[in-house]
Amino acid sequence: MDDAIRTERLTKYYGGRKVVDHLDLRIPKGTVYGLLGRNGAGKSTTLKMLTGMVRPDYGRIELLGEDVETLSPETRARIAYLAEGHPLYTSMTIRQAIAFTTSFYPNADRPFVEMILDHFALSPKAKIGRLSKGQRAQVSLALALAPDPELLILDDPTLGLDTNVRRDFLESMIQIIQRRGRTILFSSHVLGDVERVADRVGVMIDGVLRVDCPVEQFKSSVRKVVAEFGHEPPEVPPCPGLLSDWRVGTRRELVFVGYGPRQRAAVEALSPRRIEVVELNLEDAFIEYTRGPRRPLPIFTQFQSDIQGGSADESIGVEGAA
C-alpha cells in the first residue's frame, strides 16, 4: 500500500534539546492515525515539520510521495493542515475567510463548505474575531476541508473545546472523513477521542516514537496487574516488560507491556493472595505507559505520614521497558 506520510530519521533540536529524535513514521493511505504524547513530547513539532512550518535538522519527509522540502503547490493543495489553536484572520467574516481560502484552490468545493457551516449553525456574516473557540475550530475544519484534501494533518484540533462542542466537532469530523476515506494524522490529549476515531496510534516520549501500532494492539499490550497480599507486599524483582510497580497498602499494582507467561510466573512467584489482571482503555494504557515511576505529591506524603505514622506509599519505577 502507498504511504501518505513517510519520515526517515527525522530529528529536530531546539537549542541543545532534542525535541524529535530519529523519527521513522509510515502512515499508509486511508489510515486515521492518532499521535499521542505528553506535553513537550514533540508532537506539534513533528506535525509542523511534516507541513514544512519547521525545518528538520536531520532526516527527510515525504508527503503523498513528494519530498516536503520541494513540495509543489499542487501537492500542497491536496494536504490540509489545522494548526494548534486554530489561527485564523480575526478581522475577516466567515464569508471572507471562505472566499480567501477557496481562491487558492481551483477545485474548492464551496457549497460543501457552506453545508458544513450550516451544519454547525454558523452565519457567514459572523466575524471570526467574535467567534468562540469552538466555533473557530468549526470554521477551521470547514476551511480545511474546502479543497477536499487527501491528507489531513490536525494538531490537537479539539484543544480548549468544551465536551459538547468537542463531541460535535469530532462526530462531524468522523462523518466527513469516513465518507470520503481520507488519510488523517492528528494529535490529541483527549484519548477518548483518539480511541473513537483512530485506526492506529503512535506514542511519543521525549521526542522518540515508542509505539506505532493499531489502537487495539496497544490497548491489549499494556496490562495492569493488581496483586493482593493481605500483608506487607514483597519487593518485585526486575522482570522484562515491567513498566512500573506501585505499592498501595497491602497490594502491589504492576504495569506490564506484554503480559505473558514469563511475567505471570514472576508475579505468582511472589505468592500473592489474589491476582487481578485489569484491561485498560486507551487513556489508562497511555497514562500507565507514559507516566514513568509514580511519585506521590509531597503534600500527600506528608498528609499520609501524619495519619498513618509514616507509612506512605512508595514507588519503584522500572525505566527502559518501553
Next chain:
Amino acid sequence: MRALAWKELREVLGITAIALACYLALAVNAMGARVFDWVPAMPAGTHGVPFLEANFTWFFTFISVVFAAALGFRQSAWESSRGTFLFLLHRPLRRETIFFVKLATGAGVLLICASLPIVLYGAWAAVPGHHASPFEWSMTASTWRLTFLLPLLYLGAFLSGQRPARWFGTRLLPLVASILCLALLSWVSWWWSVGFPLTLLLYVLLTANVCFVGQSRDYA
C-alpha cells in the same frame, strides 16, 4: 494571489487611513488652510517656499518614517505573533510568492500614500496666485527622492518583524541598518548615477533576505 493582496490591503487599512489623514492634514495646512495650526511646528500660511520649507520636510519625513515602519511590522510581526503564518503559509503557493505579494502590496500602499501629499501640494503650488514664492516641479525632487527611499525602511521593518530573534538582541538590526542607509542615501550626491542604483540594489537585497528568512525560519 489577488486574494492575498486584498487580504493585505484589508489588514493595513487602519494604518493607511491614519497615515493618509496625517498626510492630508500636512498638505492642507501647507496650502494655508490653517486647520492644524495647533500642532507644534506644523507648516502654515502661504509665505514659505513650497517643498523647501524645513517644517514641511520635517513633518513629511516624520509621518513617512512612522508609516513605513508601522506597515512593515504590521505585515510581518503581527502575523507572526497571531500564529496566522501557519494558516497562510500552508496555502498552495510558493513561499517566495506569498512574501513577494505581501511586500509588493505594502510597498505599493506606502508609495501611493506618500506620493499623494506631494502631488496635491505640488498641483496647488503650480497654480499662479496661490502663494508668494515661485514654484517649479523640480523643487519637489528632494521629497520625491525621500519617497523613493521609504521602501528601504519598510523592508527593514518587515525583516525585523519577521526575524526570529530577540527584540532586545539583533531583531531590530535590519531596521536600524535601513534607517542609516536611508539617511546616507538621502544626502548622497550624484543621485542618478550612485544613489538610485544603490537604492535599487538594497531593495533587491532586502527582498531576497525577506524571502530567505520566510523560507528558512521555523514557525514554531
